Amino acid sequence: MAAKSPTDGIITLRPWQPSDAAVIVECVDGDPEITRWLDQVPQPYTLADAEGYIAGIGKEAFAITQDATGMVVGSVGAHMNDTGDVAEIGYWLRRDARGRGATTRALVLIAGWALAREGVARLQLRADTENEPSRRVAERAGFTFEGVLRSAYWNPRLGRRVDWAMYSLLPGEPA
DSSP states (O other), X not given: OOSSOOBOSSEEEEEOOGGGHHHHHHHHTTOHHHHHHOTTSOSSOOHXXXXXXXXXXXXXXXXXXXXXXXXXXXXXXXXXXXXXXXXXXXXXXXXXXXXXXXXXXXXXXXXXXXXXXXXXXXEEEEEETTOXXXXXXXXXXXXXXXXXXXXXXXXXXXXXXXXXXXXXXXXXXXX
16 A cells, blocks of 8 residues: 555545444445445444454555545445456445545545556446446546446345446546
């Protein structure tokens, strides 16, 4: 991770800390949108789940915090592939912070951070084609819609196969 946390003066991305576990539970547990779209996030979501999340995410995920209050409002990460040239982006935001641009700001910040790493040739993210808020975030952050991966994944919570909208951002493209 870079020595300085990425920030735009409104949102800062900082490393997760063990003391953040309770706030992750507060953000994630029982949230209907997180439950719907992120089926790998356990529900109910416990303190043990949050502690495991923090321990397992390494240096590629950040807490999204508001500069004015320091409040944790979500998470954003860039998981690198084995060769270190492609990063898969993922994000979530707590219910009471949505709709004010924080996720888009966080996505722009993580994109800049990831693309500054040597050898990174592509950032990508996937969203269920029906997850309009997540798709709008990707588009507002400058990611290019590439197409749909049809019937790409079985989501047991939705009880159906989902189509993923694929987005990318390449070095030199504005984020």
